Amino acid sequence: MPQPVIYTHQLTRKFGDFVAVDAITFEVQPGEIFGFLGANGAGKTTAMRILCGLLSPTSGQANVAGFDVYRQNEEIKKQIGYMSQKFSLYENLTVRENIQFFGGIYGLSRQELKDKTNVLIDRLGLHNEANKLVGALPLGWKQKISFSVAILHRPKIVFLDEPTGGVDPITRRQFWDMIYEAAHDGITVFVTTHYMDEAEYCDRVSIMVDGAIAALDTPAGLKKQFNATNMDEVFLQLARGAKRGD
Amino acid sequence: MATVHVENIKKTYDKGSVLALDNVSFDVKSGELFGLIGPDGAGKTSLFRILTTLLLPDGGHAQVAGLDVVNDLWKIRRIVGYMPGKFSLYQDLSIEENLQFFATVFNTTVEKNYHLIEDIYVQIEPFKKRLAGKLSGGMKQKLALCCALIHEPKVLFLDEPTTGVDPVSRKEFWDMLDRLKTRGITIVVSTPYMDEASRCDRIALIQKGKILELDTLTKIIGRHAQNLYAVNADNRYQLMHDLRKPAEIESSFAFGEEQHVTLRTPENGENYLIDYLTQTGHSDITVRKIDPTIEDVFIKLMLENQ
Known part of the structure; x- marks a missing residue:
């Protein structure tokens, strides 16, 4: 068994009396696509912020890409990529400028930036749009560029926070094709x-x-365990029992 | 007579360079729960803003309850409730202050129309002194719906009320709409979630400013019967790749645990797929002929309109 890329044990975060994350224990293996589900207010965002090195836990352990979330959160930030619908790209920069800006932040060299920018524009088929402002592009394209930018520095893990909200059904599937490719290349996906x-x-x-x-x-295992035909039923059975509202 | 009548509505932005609505026409009947279903950028918000008199169309006509959206704007504003996609209540007023404010603006009281909002409001009433800006997403959504209802509107326009909301809360929200419908309020609601189509009396599928289809869910699905197969095998990643290769396969898209596949030559589709996947080395192959879901139909219409 390889070393897990995310490891948590009894990970807990309190805000005053409120236990946002309550002693969660799990592992994610390298190259895995790990779905992190829950109702609004269940504690997903808090847990994800801890794993990204943005928030300290109250107690318990967590290790991300081999680094400890209490002491080595700056190291963690270098090992991960992050994308959400709320924070993706700068609307008033062009596609090319965004790629170079984020690549620069992630520490790519000038030559790497130049090469990777061209490869990315090529792969996404964005030759005609490369010098257009991102704000003028459809949401689906923004999301694809945003994901590509988040994995430009080949992070060990990419965190995706509701990456496909609101996009059309074809683009949503194309986006998942990109997720599969990234996982196939060995990047762990936490979504x-x-x-x-x-x-x-x-x-x-x-x-x-x-x-x-x-x-x-696994999805198949959950469906079996909850005697459900699809994940929607599994989710409804579990989340209906929730005591705390969103 | 139609409660909402939309006729060849056109809207462009940036001096005509961006076409948001391309001659859109439809009617919503009195008391109907009508869904506008389409992704971000389809034109849903532009349409809502025109129908609620907040935006002028470039061309075409529209009426709400027989009133013209351009000439009778003040009358329309009195009889419609509008819940915008972006939370637009006063963040620095409390729950109860927001509600009272909206009641007062419409020259009514919370008490007079409390029956309309009661079963929604009781869920947020324990927090009524809390500032709206401090509420969670689900509570904001409920407060916004209460504020849109407090003047007893004839028509309720809800712009993506369930976007970013988890499946349990989404279901609860649609249950609330069902109860409002029994009070005779006409509801026009937009959503990017295709599965919510089944909660509407009739739906319009909208994409890039054009209505692709408009009818009841059952009739739309019936009109787009196709040779559709649900395919699965042990190695999903490899399966997705292999289903893209042959010329015989028209389309292949992931749907939950399966791939939905359409073929160019409809005969013996099941045999063809099983043979092809066996030859390419797959195991645990399952192929079933299935009826399309609304999302299959939407994808088909998108491909046809490309």
């Missing part, structure tokens, strides 16, 4: 989504309820 069909595309899925991990297995 949240409200589309339950997308949960089926994950290797394993955890479902958070009231700060705790209520279930964790």
Whole structure:
């Protein structure tokens, strides 16, 4: 068994009396597509912020890409990529400028930046749009560019926070093709989504309820365990029992 | 008579260079729960803003409850409720202050129309002194719906009320809309979630400013019967790749745990797929002929309109 790329043990985060993340224990293996599900307010965002090195836990252990979340959070930030619908690209920079800006932040050299920018524009078929402002592009393209930028520095893990919200059904699937390719190249994918069909595309899925991990297995295993025909039913069964509102 | 009548509405931005609505026409019947279903950028918000008199169309006509959206704007504003996609209540007022504010603006009181909002409001009432800016997403959504309802509108326009909301809360929200419908309020709601189509009386599928289809869910699906197969095998990644290769395969898209596949030559599709996948070395192959979902139909229409 290889070393897990994410490891948590009894990881807990409190805000005053409120236990946002309640003693979660799980591991994610390298190259895995790990779906991190839960209702609004279940504690996903808090857990994800801890794993990205942005927030310290109250107690418990967590290790990301071999680094400790308490002491080595700056190291963690160098090993990961992050993308969400809320924060993606600078609308008033061009596609090319965005790629170079984020690549620069992630520490790529001038030559690497030049090469990777051209490869990326080529792969996304964006020759005609490369010098256009990102703000003028459709959401689906922005999301694809944003994902590509998040893995430009070949991170060990990429965190995707509801990456496909609102995009059309074809683009949503093209986006998942990109996720599969990244995972195939060895990048671990940690993804949240409200589309339950997308949960089926994950290797394993955890479902958070009231700060705790209520279930964790492969999609097939979860469906069997909850006697459900699809992930939507699994999710409804678990999340309906939630005590804390969003 | 139609409660909402839209006729050849056109809207462009940036001096005509961006076409947001391309001669859109449809009617919403009185008391109907009508869904506009389409992705971000389809033109849903532009349409809502025109129908709520907040934006002028470049061309075409539209009426709400028989009133013209350009000439009768003040009358329309009194009889419609609008919940914009972006949270637009006063962040520095509390829950109850926001509600009272909207009631007062419409020259009514919370008490008078409390029956309309009761089953939604009781869920957020324990927090009524909390500032709207401090509420969670689900609570904001419920407060916004209460504020859009407090003047007893004839027509309710809800722009993507469930975007970014988890499946349980989405279901609860649609249950609330069902109850409002029984009170005779006409509801026009937009959503990017295709599965919510089944909660509407009729739907319009909208993409790039054009209506692709408009009818009941059952009729739309019936019109787009196709030779569709649900395919699975042990190695999903390899399966996705292999299903893209042969010329016989028209389209292949991931749908949950399966791939949905259409073929150019409809005969013996099942045999063809099993043979092809066996030859390419797959195991645990399953192929079923299936009826399309609304998302299959949307994808088909998108490909046809490309």
